[in-house]
Amino acid sequence: MEWKYDDIGDECERFLGPYGYGGVQVSPVNEHAIMDGRPWYERYQPVSYDIHTRSGDEQQFRRMVQRCNKAGVRIYVDIVLNHMTGGQSGLGTNGHHYDGVAMQYPGVPFGPNDFHGHETCPTNDLEIHNYSNRIEARNCRLVGLRDLKQQSEYVKQKQVDFLNHLIDIGVAGFRSDASTHQWPDDLRSIYSRLHNLNNEFFTENSHPFIYHETIYYGGNGINSNEYTSLGRIIEFRFYKEITNVFRNNNQLRWLRNFGTEWGLVPSGDALVMIDSHDLRVGHTGQLGFNINCFEARLLKAATAFMLAWNYGIPRVMSSYFWDQIIRDGKDVNDWVGPPTDQHGNILSVHPNPDMTCNHEWICEHRWREIYNMVKFKLIAGQEPVNNWWDNGDNQIAFSRGNRAFIAINLQKNGNDHDKNLQKRLQTGLPPGIYCDIISGNLINNRCMGKSIQVDKNGLSDIYVGHDEFDAFVAYHIGARV
Ligand code: ARE
Ligand code: CA
Incomplete structure (x- = not known):
C-alpha cells in the first residue's frame, strides 16, 4: 500500500520474484486530490489521468513495470473510474487545479456535463442512500464523490485512453474500484476497446486480468455475478466467512466443503483476501471483526488457510503501521497515510537483515509464515x-x-x-x-x-x-x- 515505485522495483527483484509472488497491486497511480493531512484515501479522488502521485511519476512507474516484469512479477493497477473528487476544490498531485463543486477537472478535461445529475440520479441530494438500488448505486454519488457519466462516449474514451496507456507501459491488469457503482455494460464497452498486453513482456493476444470490487454478501444487494462475465470479482463472502470461522464464531470443521457450497462464486471467478486497505481500518466490514496486522497470529492463520485452500486467486495485504485508536467501534485514525518525512514525501522501504522492514512499513508479505505459505501454494499447484x-x-x-x-x-x-x-x-x-x-x-x-x-x-x-x-x-x- 502506497509504496514508492522505485521501492517496489527493488522488492520485485530482491524478494517478490524469488519468493514466488506472482504480482503486485499498486495503489491508484493517477493524479489525485492533495488533501489536508495526506490521508491514504486521497488516492481514491482522481483529478486527472496523468501518472503522478507520491509513489512516483510516469518515468518511475515505467521503470518499476519493466523491472518487475523482468523479475516475473506482474503489476496490477487499482483503477478509479467511477468518480472524481468529493465536493471540495484544490490542487492535484500533478499540479492541476480542480473544483469539485463546479465539477471542473481541466487536467482531463472533464466538466459538469460529464457527470451524473438529476436527470439520471433519483435522489434529492444526488447521494447514494440505498446501496441495493441499481440505479441509485450507479448513477448517484458514493460518499459525495462526483459520479462520472460513463454512458458518455467522451468519458469512456478518456478512460479507455488511460487504461491503454497503462497497458502499453506493460501492466498485466487492473483492480476495478467501486465496480458495483458502475454499469456492467459501460465497463464491458470500455474493456472491449483495450489493447492486448505489451508484447515485450506477454505472449501475443494476451488480455488484461481485471478483478472487480463488488461487495456482496447475499440478499438483495447488487449481486457480484452481474460482473463475473467481465473478469473476476473480489469475493467478499470469502473474507467474511473465513474471518468468522477464525474468530471462533463458527467451527473450523465446517470448512471441509468451503467454496461454492457456501454460496461463493465459482473458484475461477474469484479473487480472495483476508485483509485489505479498507478492511484494516473498517472502511468495509467491522473493526473488531476484520483481521489485520494488529492481530498477527490470527492474520497468519487465516492467511495460511487462504493460501492452502484451492479457491480463487489469493491476495496478501502489505500495510504500514498507524496509531489505531478505537472509539465506539471506529478508528479515529482510520485516515492516517503512509510514513513520510516532514515535507510529506513517502519514506523508502529498506528491509533489515532479519527480513523485517523499517519505519512504519509492516511488510506482512515478508513474514515467514506468509511467504512460506506462498511457497506451499506453488508446490501444491492444482492438487486437490x-x-x-x-x-x-x-x-x-x-x-x-x-x-x-x-x-x-x-x-x-x-x-x-x-x-x-x-x-x-x-x-x-x-x-x-x-x-x-x-x-x-x-x-x-x-x-x-x-x-x-x-x-x-x-x-x-x-x-x-x-x-x-x-x-x-x-x-x-x-x-x-
Ligand atoms: C472520503 C471521506 C468521506 C468523504 C469523501 C468525499 O472519508 O467522508 O465523503 O472522501 O470527500 C476511500 C475511503 C473513503 C473516502 C474515499 C475517497 O474508504 O472513506 O471518502 O476513498 O477519498 C462502499 C463502496 C465501495 C468502497 C467502500 C469504502 O461500495 O466501493 O464503500 N470501496 C472503494 C475503495 C475505497 C474508496 C472507494 C471505493 C472510493 O476500496 O478505499 O474509498 O474510491 C456495505 C455496502 C458497500 C459499501 C460498504 C462500506 O457493505 O454494501 O457497498 O462499500 O458497506 O461502506
Ligand atoms: Ca457511478
Missing part, C-alpha cells in the same frame, strides 16, 4: 484437497494431493490436553522427514523449526500446541530434510 481431518470442532488438517500438508489448531474449549492438537494423521506425503516451514526455515538442509517423520504409509505424529506462537504447521515436498 485430500485427507481431510477434524476433531469435530476447531482443529483441522488436510493435504494437497501428496505434495503438501497443513494442520490448524484454534481449539478454545476443553482442558489443555483437548486444546492441543496431538494426533497421528494421514499426511498424504511420501515417507521422509519434513521441516515445518512455519516455525522455521530449512537452511542448508537444517530445519530451524519443528520436523516430523512421515512413515511408509503417509502417517505422522502431528502436534500443534494450543499456546504456540503460530496456530498451524505446514509441510511440503519442497522442504524435506
Whole structure:
C-alpha cells in the first residue's frame, strides 16, 4: 500500500520474484486530490489521468513495470473510474487545479456535463442512500464523490485512453474500484476497446486480468455475478466467512466443503483476501471483526488457510503501521497515510537483515509464515484437497494431493490436553522427514523449526500446541530434510 515505485522495483527483484509472488497491486497511480493531512484515501479522488502521485511519476512507474516484469512479477493497477473528487476544490498531485463543486477537472478535461445529475440520479441530494438500488448505486454519488457519466462516449474514451496507456507501459491488469457503482455494460464497452498486453513482456493476444470490487454478501444487494462475465470479482463472502470461522464464531470443521457450497462464486471467478486497505481500518466490514496486522497470529492463520485452500486467486495485504485508536467501534485514525518525512514525501522501504522492514512499513508479505505459505501454494499447484481431518470442532488438517500438508489448531474449549492438537494423521506425503516451514526455515538442509517423520504409509505424529506462537504447521515436498 502506497509504496514508492522505485521501492517496489527493488522488492520485485530482491524478494517478490524469488519468493514466488506472482504480482503486485499498486495503489491508484493517477493524479489525485492533495488533501489536508495526506490521508491514504486521497488516492481514491482522481483529478486527472496523468501518472503522478507520491509513489512516483510516469518515468518511475515505467521503470518499476519493466523491472518487475523482468523479475516475473506482474503489476496490477487499482483503477478509479467511477468518480472524481468529493465536493471540495484544490490542487492535484500533478499540479492541476480542480473544483469539485463546479465539477471542473481541466487536467482531463472533464466538466459538469460529464457527470451524473438529476436527470439520471433519483435522489434529492444526488447521494447514494440505498446501496441495493441499481440505479441509485450507479448513477448517484458514493460518499459525495462526483459520479462520472460513463454512458458518455467522451468519458469512456478518456478512460479507455488511460487504461491503454497503462497497458502499453506493460501492466498485466487492473483492480476495478467501486465496480458495483458502475454499469456492467459501460465497463464491458470500455474493456472491449483495450489493447492486448505489451508484447515485450506477454505472449501475443494476451488480455488484461481485471478483478472487480463488488461487495456482496447475499440478499438483495447488487449481486457480484452481474460482473463475473467481465473478469473476476473480489469475493467478499470469502473474507467474511473465513474471518468468522477464525474468530471462533463458527467451527473450523465446517470448512471441509468451503467454496461454492457456501454460496461463493465459482473458484475461477474469484479473487480472495483476508485483509485489505479498507478492511484494516473498517472502511468495509467491522473493526473488531476484520483481521489485520494488529492481530498477527490470527492474520497468519487465516492467511495460511487462504493460501492452502484451492479457491480463487489469493491476495496478501502489505500495510504500514498507524496509531489505531478505537472509539465506539471506529478508528479515529482510520485516515492516517503512509510514513513520510516532514515535507510529506513517502519514506523508502529498506528491509533489515532479519527480513523485517523499517519505519512504519509492516511488510506482512515478508513474514515467514506468509511467504512460506506462498511457497506451499506453488508446490501444491492444482492438487486437490485430500485427507481431510477434524476433531469435530476447531482443529483441522488436510493435504494437497501428496505434495503438501497443513494442520490448524484454534481449539478454545476443553482442558489443555483437548486444546492441543496431538494426533497421528494421514499426511498424504511420501515417507521422509519434513521441516515445518512455519516455525522455521530449512537452511542448508537444517530445519530451524519443528520436523516430523512421515512413515511408509503417509502417517505422522502431528502436534500443534494450543499456546504456540503460530496456530498451524505446514509441510511440503519442497522442504524435506
Ligand atoms: C472520503 C471521506 C468521506 C468523504 C469523501 C468525499 O472519508 O467522508 O465523503 O472522501 O470527500 C476511500 C475511503 C473513503 C473516502 C474515499 C475517497 O474508504 O472513506 O471518502 O476513498 O477519498 C462502499 C463502496 C465501495 C468502497 C467502500 C469504502 O461500495 O466501493 O464503500 N470501496 C472503494 C475503495 C475505497 C474508496 C472507494 C471505493 C472510493 O476500496 O478505499 O474509498 O474510491 C456495505 C455496502 C458497500 C459499501 C460498504 C462500506 O457493505 O454494501 O457497498 O462499500 O458497506 O461502506
Ligand atoms: Ca457511478
